[in-house]
Amino acid sequence: MIQKTKIWFSLSLIIIVIGMTLLGAKGLNYGIDFKGGNIVTIDMGKGFNQNIKEEVDKIIKKYDPNATTNIANETQIDIKSNVLTNDTINKMFNDVKQKYKLKDNALVSQSNVGPAIGKELKDKALKAFGIATIAMLIYIAMRFELKFGIAAIVALVHDILITLSVYAIFQIPLNSPFIAAILTILGYSINDTIVIFDRIRENKNKMRGKKIEELANESITQTMTRSINTVLTTLFTIVAVYVFVPSVRDFAFPLIIGIVSGAYSSIFIASPVWVMLKKRKSKNKAAA
Structure with a gap:
């Protein structure tokens, strides 16, 4: 999996570039909660x-x-x-x-x-995102190491950008439940990522002498079944809510995108980023 990092990064990059290009050209389709x-x-x-x-x-x-x-x-x-x-x-x-x-x-x-309420919502959402991101970075850096924290934040930003890209590409109306969904996605995604990082930390002591890529691949493989089962059971519930409870679709739809993106980023973005950071540190030590 780690050997195909360029493929995983490219897939995400294509979606994000298309989404951000359309975001710059058309903007988001803000709903009544933001425009008034x-x-x-x-x-x-x-x-x-x-x-x-x-x-x-x-x-x-x-x-x-x-x-x-x-x-x-x-x-x-x-x-x-x-x-x-x-x-x-x-x-x-x-x-x-x-x-x-x-x-x-x-x-x-x-x-x-009024549109003033929409501006207040956006400002508070950005503050909430910033505070949550900093708090998670500090926690992961203390609980594991700083490189794990950086990799986890990169994965979180990836999930937010993917969700925004989908909304920009398809011009889906964006209302206040979207903010609640985004913050929920942050919590869900970081939880899935920490499970893999925790296994990597455990395997570091068991697999001394192994290459970083092998360590990461083995840890991902060991947690893959757990990750897939968690995502599927959560998705079944959210999709059912989306289909049968129309009143909360504005919340359920971004949640579906975020859960899928979060599962993908935990495996194919966060772990490869951690490997890249570790290898870069090793190269710098060797050069020194």
């Missing part, structure tokens, strides 16, 4: 399901093609838009009300989110 706009909740009554939601979507798209809708609960639908005005919201609601014979009080709520 209106959130409308309509109670559709009994019998509301995914099929009816799709029919309601068609009515809503007439007024705002970029509006997003989510099933809030068994009877209600949430509509998010930064284009709709009070006038168009009333027209839209009247269309829905007439088609499904709803009562006047079916318009449960209508609220406005």
Whole structure:
């Protein structure tokens, strides 16, 4: 695995370069939580399901093609838009009300989110990411060694960039649950990476005299089954949540990307980076 480091790095680099290029050209598709706009909740009554939601979507798209809708609960639908005005919201609601014979009080709520809140969310998210990264680097450096910490942080940055790249490439709307998902990804990814690093540390005493590449390969092989099983069981749960609980899809989708990316980076990014750092130190000692 370590011998194919260039392949693993290239695969990630291709996705990240494409994503960052599109990010620079188009930017992210910020949702209402960041750009500001209106959130409308309509109670559709009994019998509301995914099929009816799709029919309601068609009515809503007439007024705002970029509006997003989510099933809030068994009877209600949430509509998010930064284009709709009070006038168009009333027209839209009247269309829905007439088609499904709803009562006047079916318009449960209508609220406005200002762009200032979105800026505050982004600032707090960056602070949270920075604090979490520094804290994890310090912990890993104390628990293992600094090179392990650097390799783990490189893997974390990789996971964030991959997730952002997917959102930039496919222009997926990005709302506040994305921030919670990103912080969850950080915790999950670092946990998987530490499992491998812990095995490397154990094997260093058992495999004295072995090359760094052999040590890393053996440690990865020993933890591979555990890593795959953990990822699959977690993915089954998150995918089920994404499919059957539409109201939390904004949180579940980036989590799916991050879990897959985190599993990949723990094996194919973090460990090879640690090997590169160790070999560089050895070369510097030899040169000295």
